[in-house]
Amino acid sequence: MPTTLVAPKEALIAVIGNPNTGKTTLFNKLTGKRQRVGNYPGITVEKKTGRLEISGRQINLVDLPGAYSLAATSPDERVAVDVLTGNSDLPTPDLVVCVADAANLQRNLFLAMQVADFGLPMVLALNMTDEAGKLGIEIDVDKLSAKLGIPVVPMVAVKSQGLDQLKLAISAALERPQIPLTVNWPxxxxxxxxxxxxxxxxxxxxxxxxxxxxxxxxxxxxxxxxxxxxxxxxxxxxxxxxxxxxxxxxMNPLAAEALIVYKHLGSLLADVEQHHDTGKVPFSDKLDRVLTHRVWGLLIFLGVMYVVFQSIYAWASPFMDAIEWLTKLVQEPVSAWLASSPVLQSLFADGVIAGVGGMLVFLPQILILFFFIALLEDSGYMARAAFLMDKLFSWCGLNGKSFVPMLSGFACGIPAVMATRTIEDRKSRLTTILIAPLMSCSARLPVYVIMIGAFIEPHYGAKWAGFTLFAMHLLGLTIALPLAWFFTKFMFKGKSQPFLLELPPYRWPAPLNVIWRMWERGGQFVKRAGTIIFAMSVLIWALCYFPRPESVEEQAKQEVVQSEQAKGSTLTAIDEQLAKADSPLALALEHETASAYLEQSYMGRAGKFIQPLFAPAGFDWKITVGVLASFPAREVIISTLGIIYNLGTDVDEESDDLKSRMASEHWTSGPLKGRPVFNVPIALAIMVFFALCMQCGATVAIVIREAGLKWGIFSFAYMTVLAWIGSVLIYQIGMRIFA
Amino acid sequence: MKRLNELQPGATGIISVVNATQHIAQQLMVMGLLPGVHLEVVGVAPFGDPMTIRVKGRSVSLRRADASLVELE
Incomplete structure (x- = not known):
C-alpha cells in the first residue's frame, strides 16, 4: 500500500509555570525571533505567542502568564484558565509544557496538579537543576516521571541545556500524548x-x-x-x-484544595526528592541580610535609584543631541527640495520631520530605562525594591509593585503605564495607571528650566532656582499618593491590595534576555506612542499653519519697511537688505511674518478664544496658544513661544533671547493692560500647569490602550482640571505674596 | 500560641494552622505556608512592614496584617 506523507497538523502548546522559573527564557529559546506580543480580545492581558518547528511539524506556542495557582483572582490567572479550557480565542491546547523550578518542586507542582486536573497532555520541564544541585537537592527524574505519568525533562534553560531533549519530548508527546495522573479527591x-x-x-x-x-x-x-x-x-x-x-x-473550602494537593505532593515527592544539607548558607541569603536590612537596605536602594537615573540622563544625552542634530540635518535638504511648494515644505520640515524627531528624541531615555528595569528584574533585585517600598504604597491602597511604574514615570509616562502590567490586581493597576502620569517626566524639564531660568534665578539666585526645580519634581508625587488613596476609597470601593511576594534567589541576568526585553519594549513604544505623536504633531502643525492668506505677509513687510524708514533708512537700502536672505532685517521680517501668521491661524484664534478660561491663572493669549500647542508634546511650548515672540523656532530652554523677550512682554489690552505678562507667580503657574496636566497625546493613547477609552478620557480630564486648579491657586496666591 | 506577625527577625517556628478566613490565606497556603511547615523570620522592611520569611527554602515577603492569620505551635 503506498504510504501517503501527510504533514502533521499544526499543534498548539501552552507554556505555564510559576513566576521566576525561567519560563520566559525557555520560551525565548524555543521560539527565538518568531514571537509576537499582542492582546487577548476584550481584556488588557498581554498575549505572547511564538512559533517553532520540530521534526517537520509546525508548532504554535502560547506563553501563559506566570501564576502560582489557577484560582483566578487576577485577569492573568483567568486568562490561563480560559486558554486551558479552550475558552479563549485560541483552540484548546494540544499539549501543556509546565516549567518548574527544581529547587522548589513541591510548590511548582501545585500549579501542575491544577493544570493536570483539566486532563490535557503534559510535559514537565524541570528547570534550574544547576541551582537545585548547589542547594543539595537531588531529584530522581525517572521516579518523578513515573509517579506523575508524564515525561520529565531536566534542564538549565538559560544555558540551553536540555533544550534538545525537551524538543524531542514535545515531539514524542504530540505523537503519543500522556495525560498526567491526578489527585485522588476525598x-x-x-x-x-x-x-x-x-x-x-x-x-x-x-x-x-x-x-x-x-x-x-x-x-x-x-x-x-x-x-x-x-x-x-x-x-x-x-x-x-x-x-x-x-x-x-x-474541610474549610478556602483551604481544602491546598491541603489536599500538598498532602498528595508530599507523599509523591517523598522518595523522589532528597535534600542533602550542604552546611552552607546560600549566597542569596547572605546578600539579602544587607539588601533588605532596615537601614542599609534602604540606603543602598536609594543609591541604586540615584545611579539608575543619573545613568539614564548621562547616557541618553549624547544620543538625544545626535537625534536633534540629525533632525535638523534632514530638514534642510527636504526644505530645499520642496521649496517650490511652501505648504508641503512646511508640512514636511516643521510637521512631519519635527514630529518624528520629537518622538525619537525620547527613545534613548526610554530604552535605557527599560534596560535597567530588565536588569533589576532579572537579577531579582526588583522584588526587594517592591518589598522596601511597600509601606509607602500600602496606606493609599496600592502595594510595592506600583513602585516601578511610578519610578519610570520620572523618565517618561509611557513606559510607566506600560510597566503596570506587573500589577495583578485590576483596581490597583488602574489606580497606578491614573496617577503615574503625575510623575514629573523628562519632557516637562525644558519648561521648568526656561521659566526658572528667566524668572526665578535672576531675582532669587541659584539656591532658590534649585529648590523650585526640586519642588516641581516633588509636586506630582505628593499629589499622586493622596489621589491614589482617594481613588481607592471612593471609586474602587476601598478594597486594599494584598502584598505577597516571593523574593527569588539573586541571579546573574542573562545579557541576551535583558537586551531582548529592552528592545521589545522600545519597539512597542515606537509603534504605539510614535504613531500618535506623529499624527498629533501634524495636526497641530496644520492648526498653526492654516489659514495662510498672503495679506498677512504683505502687511508684515509693510510694517517692517515703515519702521525702518522711521529710523531713517532709504527704500533702496531697505530693499537691498531684504533681498539678502541672511541679513538681520530679512530675518526679523521672517520672524515677524511667522508670528503674524500664527496669531491669525486656527490655533492662534483658539488661543484667544480660550484665554478667558485661563485668565484666573494669569495666562495671556500667547501663553494659552503655547499651552494648547503643546498637547501633543510638552516641550513644544518653547518653540511655539519662540514663534509668537518673533524669535523663530530655533529657540530652546536655554535661549537668552526668549527669556529676555518674555521678561519684557506687557499686556496690551484688558484689565492688566500695561503690566508685565510674566512674573514669578505666572512662571510658577505655568510650571504647575505643566506639572499636573496630561499634555501628552501619546500617554493618553497608551492609557486608552491599557485601560480602555473611558479611563483614558477620565485620566485626561481629571488631570487637566487638576492642572487648572493648581495653576489658578498658585497664581492667585502668588500675586498676593509677590505683587 | 503565637502568631506570625508577632515574631521578630531571627525567630523560627512551625505552623500549626492557617486561619482560612480571607482569600489571602489561600494564597499563603499555595505559597507553601501549611500546617507542619517550618519557617524563619528573616527581616523587616524599613517602616516595620512588610516582613520577609524563609519557608521551604524560599524567601517570601508578606504584610504583618496578613501574617496574623498564621498560627504557630
Whole structure:
C-alpha cells in the first residue's frame, strides 16, 4: 500500500509555570525571533505567542502568564484558565509544557496538579537543576516521571541545556500524548461536585467538566462562573450548599484544595526528592541580610535609584543631541527640495520631520530605562525594591509593585503605564495607571528650566532656582499618593491590595534576555506612542499653519519697511537688505511674518478664544496658544513661544533671547493692560500647569490602550482640571505674596 | 500560641494552622505556608512592614496584617 506523507497538523502548546522559573527564557529559546506580543480580545492581558518547528511539524506556542495557582483572582490567572479550557480565542491546547523550578518542586507542582486536573497532555520541564544541585537537592527524574505519568525533562534553560531533549519530548508527546495522573479527591469533594453538577443541570450553560466544577468549588470568584449560564446571585446559594459537604467532611473550602494537593505532593515527592544539607548558607541569603536590612537596605536602594537615573540622563544625552542634530540635518535638504511648494515644505520640515524627531528624541531615555528595569528584574533585585517600598504604597491602597511604574514615570509616562502590567490586581493597576502620569517626566524639564531660568534665578539666585526645580519634581508625587488613596476609597470601593511576594534567589541576568526585553519594549513604544505623536504633531502643525492668506505677509513687510524708514533708512537700502536672505532685517521680517501668521491661524484664534478660561491663572493669549500647542508634546511650548515672540523656532530652554523677550512682554489690552505678562507667580503657574496636566497625546493613547477609552478620557480630564486648579491657586496666591 | 506577625527577625517556628478566613490565606497556603511547615523570620522592611520569611527554602515577603492569620505551635 503506498504510504501517503501527510504533514502533521499544526499543534498548539501552552507554556505555564510559576513566576521566576525561567519560563520566559525557555520560551525565548524555543521560539527565538518568531514571537509576537499582542492582546487577548476584550481584556488588557498581554498575549505572547511564538512559533517553532520540530521534526517537520509546525508548532504554535502560547506563553501563559506566570501564576502560582489557577484560582483566578487576577485577569492573568483567568486568562490561563480560559486558554486551558479552550475558552479563549485560541483552540484548546494540544499539549501543556509546565516549567518548574527544581529547587522548589513541591510548590511548582501545585500549579501542575491544577493544570493536570483539566486532563490535557503534559510535559514537565524541570528547570534550574544547576541551582537545585548547589542547594543539595537531588531529584530522581525517572521516579518523578513515573509517579506523575508524564515525561520529565531536566534542564538549565538559560544555558540551553536540555533544550534538545525537551524538543524531542514535545515531539514524542504530540505523537503519543500522556495525560498526567491526578489527585485522588476525598469523598467530601466528590459529594460537593455532585451537588454542584445536579444544581447546574438545569442551567443554560454548557455542561462543565469535573475539573471546571472543581475550580468553581475551590476558587473564591472563579472565571468559570460565567460559563455556568446561571446568574451569580443564584449560584451563591448553590455553591454554599456544595461547600457544606466540605465543611461536613472537616474541610474549610478556602483551604481544602491546598491541603489536599500538598498532602498528595508530599507523599509523591517523598522518595523522589532528597535534600542533602550542604552546611552552607546560600549566597542569596547572605546578600539579602544587607539588601533588605532596615537601614542599609534602604540606603543602598536609594543609591541604586540615584545611579539608575543619573545613568539614564548621562547616557541618553549624547544620543538625544545626535537625534536633534540629525533632525535638523534632514530638514534642510527636504526644505530645499520642496521649496517650490511652501505648504508641503512646511508640512514636511516643521510637521512631519519635527514630529518624528520629537518622538525619537525620547527613545534613548526610554530604552535605557527599560534596560535597567530588565536588569533589576532579572537579577531579582526588583522584588526587594517592591518589598522596601511597600509601606509607602500600602496606606493609599496600592502595594510595592506600583513602585516601578511610578519610578519610570520620572523618565517618561509611557513606559510607566506600560510597566503596570506587573500589577495583578485590576483596581490597583488602574489606580497606578491614573496617577503615574503625575510623575514629573523628562519632557516637562525644558519648561521648568526656561521659566526658572528667566524668572526665578535672576531675582532669587541659584539656591532658590534649585529648590523650585526640586519642588516641581516633588509636586506630582505628593499629589499622586493622596489621589491614589482617594481613588481607592471612593471609586474602587476601598478594597486594599494584598502584598505577597516571593523574593527569588539573586541571579546573574542573562545579557541576551535583558537586551531582548529592552528592545521589545522600545519597539512597542515606537509603534504605539510614535504613531500618535506623529499624527498629533501634524495636526497641530496644520492648526498653526492654516489659514495662510498672503495679506498677512504683505502687511508684515509693510510694517517692517515703515519702521525702518522711521529710523531713517532709504527704500533702496531697505530693499537691498531684504533681498539678502541672511541679513538681520530679512530675518526679523521672517520672524515677524511667522508670528503674524500664527496669531491669525486656527490655533492662534483658539488661543484667544480660550484665554478667558485661563485668565484666573494669569495666562495671556500667547501663553494659552503655547499651552494648547503643546498637547501633543510638552516641550513644544518653547518653540511655539519662540514663534509668537518673533524669535523663530530655533529657540530652546536655554535661549537668552526668549527669556529676555518674555521678561519684557506687557499686556496690551484688558484689565492688566500695561503690566508685565510674566512674573514669578505666572512662571510658577505655568510650571504647575505643566506639572499636573496630561499634555501628552501619546500617554493618553497608551492609557486608552491599557485601560480602555473611558479611563483614558477620565485620566485626561481629571488631570487637566487638576492642572487648572493648581495653576489658578498658585497664581492667585502668588500675586498676593509677590505683587 | 503565637502568631506570625508577632515574631521578630531571627525567630523560627512551625505552623500549626492557617486561619482560612480571607482569600489571602489561600494564597499563603499555595505559597507553601501549611500546617507542619517550618519557617524563619528573616527581616523587616524599613517602616516595620512588610516582613520577609524563609519557608521551604524560599524567601517570601508578606504584610504583618496578613501574617496574623498564621498560627504557630
Amino acid at each position: 469523598a467530601g469533594v466528590t459529594d460537593a461536585l455532585d451537588t454542584l453538577e445536579a444544581g447546574l443541570a438545569n442551567g443554560e450553560g454548557e455542561p462543565l467538566t469535573h475539573a471546571e466544577l472543581r475550580r468553581i468549588l475551590f476558587d473564591a470568584d472563579s472565571a468559570l462562573l460565567e460559563r455556568t449560564g446561571v446568574h451569580k446571585d443564584k449560584i451563591r446559594p448553590l455553591l454554599a450548599a456544595a461547600r457544606e459537604h466540605l465543611f461536613k467532611a472537616g
